[in-house]
């Protein structure tokens with residue numbers, strides 16, 4: 401069978417079935433286009449310096465707004481959500497890590513699943529071209545997921561699914577297939593009168609504009625930034641050494657969260673129990689061994705130890 405034998409609607413339904421089969425929680429489709437509406441928002445964010453030292457956010461703006469410049473000949477963006485809400489947490493008195501980093505690196509886990517999805521699809525419809533992405537290239541992932549009807553952007557900047565909350569990774573397959581697109585959810589204000597994330601953010605990074613100021617975000621300072629943490633930010637860490645989940649924890653939509661069924665996202669046994677003194681003692685070799693497949697390698701042991709001294 402070739403891809404021409406299925407209509408765009410039939411193809412889209414087949415892709416959504418396969419997405420469920422390989423373990424994704426939601427799948428939505430958009431047609432490749434230039435994200436005109438996002439341009440002023442993104443430029444404003446960059447020009448006001450809210451990207452902090454993440455210079456890569458100011459580069460490739462054209463590609464970030466137009467996937468056809470990133471993947472030649474692409475016609476559709478298949479957005480996928482994958483739930484990572486943990487079923488078990490770190491022990492008490494351990495330095496706190498953001499829950500997205502508990503298990504195996506999501507880049508690897510999700511890319512494997514997306515390639516599997518495409519392999520199964522090729523078995524059904526024949527060859528097509530595609531590339532897979534998750535937090536790995538200039539792609540406005542939340543905006544594509546929003547356009548594909550998978551959720552709405554909250555005050556915290558998070559993409560919130562009205563059926564499952566915001567503990568989801570976003571990833572996408574950008575391909576040359578002609579598919580039936582989904583519609584965005586109605587632009588009702590998902591937050592209504594709520595300001596819980598704004599009130600709870602310890603550093604005032606959330607101003608209600610639906611994107612955040614990275615210069616004030618603990619996640620930025622504990623993972624992305626190579627500099628020492630400024631003292632007014634460091635004094636608000638409250639035990640956090642890698643990322644921050646506060647704006648997710650307080651969000652009422654996350655009462656809908658259910659533990660992930662993806663085994664690879666369950667908490668690394670060492671991370672679950674390691675106390676401050678264990679982090680001070682672990683050497684580079686042992687760190688590499690224990691956290692071989694973990695996203696926390698991004699910050700590295702030296703950065704984690706520098707942050708530890710601040711908590």
Ligand code: B12
Pocket residue numbers: 437438439441442445454457498499500534535536537538539540541542543553556557558559560566567568569570571609610611612614617619620624642643644645647
């Ligand atoms: C840079 C980055 C960061 C930076 C900056 C955060 C930020 N808000 O931009 C830092 C290091 C601080 C960070 C932190 C976190 N991140 Co991050 N991060 C990214 C990254 C690489 C780019 C985001 C980006 O483009 N920012 C630029 C701003 C301008 O864009 P934006 O906030 O996405 O907003 C767009 C739309 O929402 C829309 N929009 C928003 N408001 C409005 C209003 C109007 C009127 C309109 C028209 C449009 C609009 O327009 C914007 C431009 O299109 C993405 C991966 C990717 N490639 O997309 C992951 C990503 C956003 N991060 C993610 C996660 C999980 C986190 C953390 C929870 C990790 C943690 N626990 O520590 C925190 C959450 C902090 C927060 N509340 O946002 C997930 C979010 C999943 C979700 N459900 O939303 C992503 C998508 C990674 C992934 N593949 O899953 N992150």
Ligand code: SF4
Pocket residue numbers: 600601602603604605606612616617618619643644645646647648
């Ligand atoms: S991740 Fe933490 S510091 Fe960053 S915006 Fe959310 S609550 Fe604020």
Ligand code: SF4
Pocket residue numbers: 554555556557590591594595596597598647650651652653
């Ligand atoms: S905590 Fe409240 S204001 Fe913040 S994103 Fe969730 S619903 Fe919106």
